[in-house]
Amino acid sequence: MKTLNIIKIGGNVIDDESKLNDFIQSLASLNEPFILVHGGGKLATNLAEKLNIPQQLIEGRRITDAETLKITTMVYAGYINKNIVAKLQKHHINSVGLSGADGNLIPATKRIHQEIDYGFVGDISIENVNSNFLDLLLQSGLTPVICAITHDKQGQLLNTNADTIASVLASALATSFQVKLTYCFEKKGVLNNSDDENSVIKNLDWDTFQKLKEEGIINKGMVPKIKNAFDALVNGVEEVGITSAENITNFIKSNHYEGTRIN
Numbered sequence: 001m002k003t004l005n006i007i008k009i010g011g012n013v014i015d016d017e018s019k020l021n022d023f024i025q026s027l028a029s030l031n032e033p034f035i036l037v038h039g040g041g042k043l044a045t046n047l048a049e050k051l052n053i054p055q056q057l058i059e060g061r062r063i064t065d066a067e068t069l070k071i072t073t074m075v076y077a078g079y080i081n082k083n084i085v086a087k088l089q090k091h092h093i094n095s096v097g098l099s100g101a102d103g104n105l106i107p108a109t110k111r112i113h114q115e116i117d118y119g120f121v122g123d124i125s126i127e128n129v130n131s132n133f134l135d136l137l138l139q140s141g142l143t144p145v146i147c148a149i150t151h152d153k154q155g156q157l158l159n160t161n162a163d164t165i166a167s168v169l170a171s172a173l174a175t176s177f178q179v180k181l182t183y184c185f186e187k188k189g190v191l192n193n194s195d196d197e198n199s200v201i202k203n204l205d206w207d208t209f210q211k212l213k214e215e216g217i218i219n220k221g222m223v224p225k226i227k228n229a230f231d232a233l234v235n236g237v238e239e240v241g242i243t244s245a246e247n248i249t250n251f252i253k254s255n256h257y258e259g260t261r262i263n
């Protein structure tokens with residue numbers, strides 16, 4: 001089976017043009033096929049503030065009312081997606097930017113919650129991913145760049161967590177590729193001490209994750225990210241890791257390179 005990398009890039013890197021340029025340059029030297037999934041929450045929040053549209057986040061999840069859906073779609077599927085595609089083109093990586101509605105790539109179901117009205121938030125499943133479409137693009141030598149906007153097949157766009165999209169896509173493709181899933185963000189990996197960049201946990205198993213979560217050492221957005229990472233492993237993804245954007249290529253190429261491997 002051929003190797004395929006699914007790489008997720010986080011918001012703190014996307015917000016910083018210089019960090020983003022370095023990340024894309026590093027990706028360009030990977031020499032392995034990849035699919036890039038991106039977040040971008042901070043830019044969406046900034047634009048919403050400028051437009052006086054109040055934002056509400058519950059446990060790191062954005063409540064997506066009709067106005068917020070417009071903002072997230074403009075920011076994720078518009079500016080961020082095309083900015084990344086343009087930067088990849090500069091490095092001769094012919095990429096194509098997609099939402100989950102394009103090519104019916106990621107159909108979703110609007111989340112119904114007993115107590116919280118999340119608004120236009122979409123839950124997704126491995127079975128519904130249009131992996132044939134991704135396969136066609138990859139076979140044509142194109143690199144898909146995917147944002148966190150999905151659709152319900154009834155004409156409604158939905159907002160879906162980008163870490164979950166990366167995990168679900170990786171799992172859906174694991175039957176036809178040897179998939180390596182790598183989450184990239186601004187730190188060197190999952191840290192044992194948030195103040196010490198040199199405290200990267202090299203290997204993280206489920207029991208250690210539970211312990212560190214209970215102790216509060218792993219918190220905020222890192223909790224759902226790691227849960228998504230374990231889900232991918234359970235669903236047949238070969239290798240799952242979390243590392244810094246600047247070290248992406250070295251991490252993928254060497255098992256000994258700095259970062260956290262999920263196992």
Ligand SMILES: Nc1ncnc2c1ncn2[C@@H]1O[C@H](COP(=O)(O)OP(=O)(O)OP(=O)(O)O)[C@@H](O)[C@H]1O
Nearest residue numbers: 010011012039040041185190191217218219221222
């Ligand atoms: N033990 C830990 N080690 C490293 N980071 C941690 C840890 N615990 C919590 N974090 C936090 O998790 C954050 C990463 O999660 P987050 O969901 O914000 O990632 P992201 O991929 O950058 O976001 P997005 O998908 O919204 O663009 C880090 O910025 C850090 O503050």
